[in-house]
Each structure stands twice: as structure tokens, then as C-alpha cells.
Amino acid sequence: MIDIAITDLVFTYPSGVTALNGVTLAIPAGQRLAIVGQNGAGKTTLVRHLNGIFQPTEGRVEIGDWDTKGRDIAELAARVGYVFQNPDEQLFARDIRDEIAFGPKNLGVPKEEIEQRVTAALARAGLEGKEDTHPYHLSLSERKRVALASVLAMETPIVVLDEPTTGQDARGVALIGQVVGEIAAEGRTVIAITHDMDFCAENFDRVLVMAGGRVIADGTAEQAFAQLDALAEAHVEPPQLERLRTALGWPAPVSTVDEFVAQLKSRR
Amino acid sequence: MITLAGVHYSYPDAEDEVLKGIDLEVDAGQVVGIVGASGAGKTTLAKTIAGFIPHSEGGDLAGSVEVDGIQVPQAELADVVSRVGMVTQNPFNQISGARYTVREEIAFGLENLGVERTEMADRVAAILALLGIEELAGRSPYELSGGQMQLVAIASMMVMSPRALVMDEPTSQLDPSGSRLVFDVMQSLAQDGTAVVVFEHKLELLRETASVVHVLADGVIARSGPAREVLSDPRTDEWGIGTTRFTRAARAAVAQKLLPASTELPVSLADATGVFS
Numbered sequence: 001m002i003d004i005a006i007t008d009l010v011f012t013y014p015s016g017v018t019a020l021n022g023v024t025l026a027i028p029a030g031q032r033l034a035i036v037g038q039n040g041a042g043k044t045t046l047v048r049h050l051n052g053i054f055q056p057t058e059g060r061v062e063i064g065d066w067d068t069k070g071r072d073i074a075e076l077a078a079r080v081g082y083v084f085q086n087p088d089e090q091l092f093a094r095d096i097r098d099e100i101a102f103g104p105k106n107l108g109v110p111k112e113e114i115e116q117r118v119t120a121a122l123a124r125a126g127l128e129g130k131e132d133t134h135p136y137h138l139s140l141s142e143r144k145r146v147a148l149a150s151v152l153a154m155e156t157p158i159v160v161l162d163e164p165t166t167g168q169d170a171r172g173v174a175l176i177g178q179v180v181g182e183i184a185a186e187g188r189t190v191i192a193i194t195h196d197m198d199f200c201a202e203n204f205d206r207v208l209v210m211a212g213g214r215v216i217a218d219g220t221a222e223q224a225f226a227q228l229d230a231l232a233e234a235h236v237e238p239p240q241l242e243r244l245r246t247a248l249g250w251p252a253p254v255s256t257v258d259e260f261v262a263q264l265k266s267r268r
Numbered sequence: 269m270i271t272l273a274g275v276h277y278s279y280p281d282a283e284d285e286v287l288k289g290i291d292l293e294v295d296a297g298q299v300v301g302i303v304g305a306s307g308a309g310k311t312t313l314a315k316t317i318a319g320f321i322p323h324s325e326g327g328d329l330a331g332s333v334e335v336d337g338i339q340v341p342q343a344e345l346a347d348v349v350s351r352v353g354m355v356t357q358n359p360f361n362q363i364s365g366a367r368y369t370v371r372e373e374i375a376f377g378l379e380n381l382g383v384e385r386t387e388m389a390d391r392v393a394a395i396l397a398l399l400g401i402e403e404l405a406g407r408s409p410y411e412l413s414g415g416q417m418q419l420v421a422i423a424s425m426m427v428m429s430p431r432a433l434v435m436d437e438p439t440s441q442l443d444p445s446g447s448r449l450v451f452d453v454m455q456s457l458a459q460d461g462t463a464v465v466v467f468e469h470k471l472e473l474l475r476e477t478a479s480v481v482h483v484l485a486d487g488v489i490a491r492s493g494p495a496r497e498v499l500s501d502p503r504t505d506e507w508g509i510g511t512t513r514f515t516r517a518a519r520a521a522v523a524q525k526l527l528p529a530s531t532e533l534p535v536s537l538a539d540a541t542g543v544f545s
Contacts, residue, residue, distance in 0.1 A: 013411055038443045039415025085414050085441070086360045140357050141306040163414065166440045167357060169305045169469060170510025195415075195443050198513060235445035240472065240513040240537070247541045257513060261520045264544070268526060 001029040001187065002064035002079055002157045004050065010058035011045055011213075019045040021213035022059070027191065029157065032184045034200040034221075035193045037210035038235035043193045044085060046210070047160045050191070051080040063158070078107055081151035085162040085193075087143040091135050096127070096146055099135065103154040117153040124182070125149035126175045141167045148179070159183055161192040165199055177203045201225065201239040201255050209234045222253045269463035270294040270317060270352075270432050275331035277316060282327075286312045288487035290331070296431070299454055299464045301478035301495060303471070305508025308484045310467045311357060314436040317465060318354035319345065336431045350381075353430035357437045359421040363409045370412070371396075371405040374423045381428075395427045398453060414441035422450060426457065433457065435466040439473070451477045471499050471512050475535040483507050500533035514540035 004027040011020040019042045027033055035043045048054045049061045052073045061068040063079050081103070084090040093099035100118045109117065122128055125145040135143060144167060151159060161180075165173045173196070180203045183190045194200050200207060200221060207224035209217035209231065217223075217230035225231065225238040237243065245254045245263070254260045272292040278285045286309045294300045304310050315321045319340045322329045333340040336351040367373045371392055378388045396402045399419050404412065409420060418441045425433065435454065439447035451473045454464050468474055474481060474495055481498040483491040485507050491498055500515045511519075514534045521527040527543065534540035 015408065015411060017407070017411065036443075039419070039441070039446055040413045044413060086358065088358065088360065139306055139311065163441065167306075167437055167469075169508050170505070171508050172306060173510070195441075195447075197444065235443045237444045241517065243537055244514060244517070244540050244544070247537060248544055257516045257520050260513075260517045261524060261526065264517075264521055264526055265524070 002189070003028050004064075004158065004189070005062040006046075006049070006059070007062075008059035009046070009049065009056050009061060011042075011049070011054060012057045019213055020049075023213075023215055025208070025215065025218075027189060029189055030184060030187045031189055031206060032180055032204045033189070033191045033206045033208060034204040035191065035208045035210060036195065036197065036200060036224075036234065036236050041210040041234060042213040043210055044162055045213075047082070047162060047191060047193060050076075050158065050160055051082045052076040053082075074106070077103070077154065077156070079156055080158045080160060081154045081156035082160045083144075083147050083151045083162060083164065085166070087140070087147040090147045090150070091143060094134060096122075096131050096133060096135060096138075099146060100150045100153045103150055107154060114153075117155065118149075121149040121153040124152055124179055126172070141169065141172055144168070145172070145175075148176070152179070152183075156188070158189045158191070161190065163193050163195065165194060165196050173199055180204070195236075197225070197237065197239040201242070209236060211235075222255060226253060269296040269298075269336055270465065271332070271334045272317070273332040275316060275329070275333060277312060277321060277330070278328045279312075280326045280328075286487055287316065290487075290489060292482065292489070294432070294463045294465055296461050296463050297458050298480070299458045299466060299478045301474040301481040302465060302467045302484055303469070303474065303481060303499070303507075303509045304467075304484035308508070309487045310484055311436055313484065314354060314434050314465070314467055316340075317432070318352050318434045319343075319348035320354065323348065350428075351430060352432040352434060353425040353428050354434040355422050355425045355436060355438045357440065359414065359418040359441065363417060363421065368408060369405065370401070370407050370409055370420050373409045373420060374427055377424060377428050391427050391429075395423045398426075399423050400449060415443060415446055418442055419446065419450075422453075426453070430462070432463045433465070435464065435468075437467055437469065439468065439470060447473060469509070471510065472514075472536050475499055475512075475539070483509065496532070496535050496539060499535045512536070518543055 006025040009020050009023040012018045052068050100121050101114050104114045104117050125148045164176045180190050207221050211234040217227045225242050241254045241260050272290050275287050275290040277287040323345050375388050375392050401419050439450050458464050478495050481495045482489050504511050518533050534543045
């Protein structure tokens with residue numbers, strides 16, 4: 001079980017732009033954490049500190065008993081799997097199986113187990129039957145799921161998904177929601193950046209709202225989405241059913257269609 | 269402004285057709301939405317309207333693709349790009365890589381057309397203001413977040429003032445208010461006479477902006493009509509386009525007889541507020 005501890009994290013780009021302005025955060029193992037907020041709020045910069053792509057300008061990032069300072073990406077990859085927002089930054093192989101096998105191979109996983117892991121990851125990411133396609137012939141949404149599968153195959157204790165639902169259709173979004181649930185059920189941590197508040201409300205234990213390089217709200221989806229001032233500052237709007245029940249003047253929060261209908265019934 | 273008739277297309281060296289007989293009409297001043305599952309042919313259709321197909325991708329294209337009076341497949345590329353602009357799905361690949369600041373990046377297309385310097389500066393400043401990204405003007409395009417990069421890609425296309433605009437999932441990386449802003453900008457471009465075709469998964473925004481929505485399924489248009497009607501059709505799951513929570517809540521309420529069976533199903537917040545109050 002690997003907890004994450006981020007302490008007073010500040011990050012300034014070489015150009016002088018400060019992207020993170022003092023973030024302190026504890027993420028216990030097994031949590032499903034969503035990060036939401038305005039474009040440019042620092043969400044991607046924050047998660048890129050977890051696997052060492054970025055090193056803190058100030059402050060500290062600890063992955064279990066490892067301080068990321070002085071550890072490189074290859075080393076941290078054993079603990080933190082990171083699925084890029086843009087799959088084309090991540091994918092390189094000519095063959096989907098090779099692409100997905102690359103990570104576990106680097107971790108020294110035995111050959112037979114690699115094959116099992118690749119097959120399992122393909123199935124989880126909804127890519128069965130696509131194994132032999134050249135990644136170039138896949139759509140953006142499929143390439144994103146290949147990127148997801150290649151991280152799933154590493155079976156890291158922490159999985160970071162940077163805007164996993166981008167470009168996915170309704171089935172793709174449902175499939176990724178299912179993957180989030182499965183990873184958490186195995187006791188692993190999932191951290192996802194998302195702009196899809198409905199996806200967020202339905203699949204995560206905890207929601208972090210970011211603006212201007214800081215965390216401005218932190219709690220369960222229900223708690224976070226009730227902080228309307230923070231949401232406005234972060235250019236985020238509550239999920240659809242929350243907006244509806246607010247427009248209708250109902251006092252109690254609503255997360256799911258069933259809860260909405262139950263409230264409707266009790267009011268009739 | 270945009271007329272497609274009997275369009276069939278297959279990629280080079282591929283046997284199967286991706287587009288299997290598409291007819292489509294978009295008037296000047298209209299925002300038309302196209303929805304469909306992954307693999308339905310949305311990006312292929314977008315590239316066909318914008319001329320990437322067949323001009324850069326090749327392949328086997330049959331039928332008529334007319335934009336602003338010219339036949340796109342047969343016309344010179346320069347004539348095509350001066351009429352129709354396309355914002356691609358992946359903004360990371362749309363940045364030219366040839367310029368050091370966002371301001372220069374957005375001016376790049378105008379520069380290539382030989383637009384006079386003062387006019388160029390004015391047009392770039394106006395589009396930066398319209399999209400609320402003035403503070404990014406001096407930044408490097410490569411230091412931007414995904415969403416900021418998407419806004420820059422949209423600005424680079426809009427600054428060219430094309431008569432027809434094709435947007436392939438233009439808000440995929442944007443926060444909710446950025447998405448809304450892009451849809452508002454699309455609407456104001458349409459009011460000025462631009463024909464806009466938008467491929468999008470965000471059904472609530474489509475309902476608020478598009479006058480007509482077409483469903484693309486397996487290379488054919490499976491359903492067309494007013495946005496609210498199409499997006500609350502009982503076959504949305506079959507087409508893989510999903511439904512808003514507003515539609516789902518109303519369907520559940522109808523099933524439990526909390527709403528009459530004749531209820532016109534809602535797609536947007538405004539629709540739903542009307543149905544449930």
C-alpha cells in the first residue's frame with residue numbers, strides 16, 4: 001500500500017511562469033481521486049510531479065517512502081503509471097502488442113506473464129480484436145485506450161489518467177468508468193484529471209478543484225460540487241443533475257438518476 | 269454553402285468504405301451538429317468536407333462535395349483552404365511548430381496569405397479577445413495546457429474568417445466554461461453568415477447551439493432532425509452517442525408514471541427545468 005504525500009509544492013517553468021503555487025495534499029492508497037479545474041490551472045503539471053517528469057522547484061513529493069527528488073522517471077514508473085492526455089506523446093511502437101508489452105518488459109516481468117498482462121489489458125481497454133492493427137490506423141479514441149492499456153499492463157500501485165474520457169463516445173466513457181472502479185477494487189490508487197463532471201460525480205470518492213496553481217476545494221463529489229464560489233473561480237460547473245435540482249429549488253444534493261427520481265417521487 | 273451528395277469514401281489500401289453514401293446540406297448562418305460513436309466515420313466526414321480528403325490523404329472518393337460554389341475534391345487546394353477551415357481533434361498536432369509565441373502562431377495563416385501587417389495585428393487581437401486568451405499572446409505555444417492549446421488552434425482557424433468551418437470535437441480538452449465559450453463563438457460566427465459543422469460528444473451544448481443534428485452510424489446518416497428530438501431518440505444508446513442525465517431522469521420518471529408518457533423529453537437544463545417544474 002503506497003500513500004502519496006505532497007508538501008508545499010511550487011513549480012515554476014524555465015520561462016518564469018509559476019504553474020503550482022503551494023500545493024499540500026495527502027492521497028491514501030486505494031483512493032479514487034478526480035482533479036477538476038480551469039484550463040491552465042496546473043492539473044497536468046501537478047500529476048507530472050508524481051512520476052518525475054517534473055521535479056519540484058520548491059517543496060516535496062513522496063510516493064510511499066520514496067522522495068521523487070533524485071529519482072528518475074524509469075524508477076518511479078514501477079510505482080506510478082501515467083497515461084498521457086495526448087496519446088501521440090506516449091505511443092511509439094508499430095504494433096499494439098509490443099506497445100503494451102513495453103512497460104512490463106522494462107519492469108522485468110517474466111515473458112509468459114507479460115503475455116497474460118497484455119491480453120488482460122487489451123480486454124479491459126475494450127481493444128480486443130484490434131491487436132494487429134498499426135497504431136496509425138486507429139482513431140484518436142482508440143489510441144487513447146491503447147495508451148491506457150499500456151499503463152494497465154504495468155499493474156502499478158498508482159495509476160494516473162490525464163483526461164481519459166477526451167474524445168471517447170458514450171460507451172468509451174462507461175468503459176473507462178468501469179476501469180476506474182476495477183483498479184480501486186484491487187486496492188490501487190486512481191488519480192484522474194477530467195472536465196466531465198458527470199463522469200466525476202459517478203466514479204470518484206474525492207474531488208479536488210484547482211485554480212491558479214492552488215487547490216481551492218477538496219472533498220467528496222457532493223461536498224466539492226456544493227462549493228459554488230470555488231467552482232465558478234475554477235470555471236467548472238456542477239454535474240447536470242445537480243444543476244437541475246438547484247434550478248428546481250430542491251434543497252438536497254443529487255448524484256444519480258435514481259436519487260433524482262426518488263426525490264421527485266417524494267415531492268409529488 | 270456546404271452540399272454533399274452521394275459521398276462514398278475508402279482510405280488508401282483499405283477494402284471497406286468508411287462513408288457509405290452521405291447526403292448533407294448546411295446553409296450559410298447555420299450551426300449543424302453531427303454525432304456518432306467512435307468509428308462511425310465522423311473524422312473522415314470532417315476531413316472530406318474540409319478537403320484533407322482526398323487532397324492530403326488520397327483514397328477513393330466518389331460523389332459530390334461542394335463548398336461555397338466549388339467542388340472540393342477537384343479544386344486547387346489554395347481555393348479550398350480559403351473557403352473552409354477545419355479545427356482538428358488533436359490540438360497538439362495543429363500547432364505549426366514554426367512560431368515562438370501564441371500571437372505569431374495565430375497570425376501564421378494570415379501571414380501566408382500575405383495579409384497586411386496592421387490588419388493582421390488587428391484581426392489577431394480581436395480573436396484573442398473573443399476567446400478570452402489575451403494573456404496567452406506572448407507565451408510559447410509549447411508551454412500551454414491542452415485546453416489552452418485547443419483555444420489557440422481554434423483561434424488560428426477562426427482568424428482566417430472562412431465561409432465554412434468544420435470543428436472536429438473542438439471542446440474535447442476544454443473546461444466547462446471554455447466549452448461553452450467556444451459554442452457561443454460558433455453561434456456568433458454563424459450569425460455573421462458562416463456555415464458551421466460541429467462534430468461533438470457534448471449533447472447538452474449541441475442542443476443549445478445546433479439547429480439540426482445528424483446521427484452518423486457506420487458510415488451512413490441514420491437520423492436527422494431538430495436537436496432536441498434527435499438527441500432524446502430512444503435509439504441513442506444503440507447509436508453509441510449516449511444521453512444527457514436530463515433525458516435519462518425524464519425517461520425514468522415516465523417509466524415510473526411520474527411524468528405523462530407524452531412528455532417531450534429534455535436534453536438541456538432549460539428543457540429539463542420546463543419538464544420538471
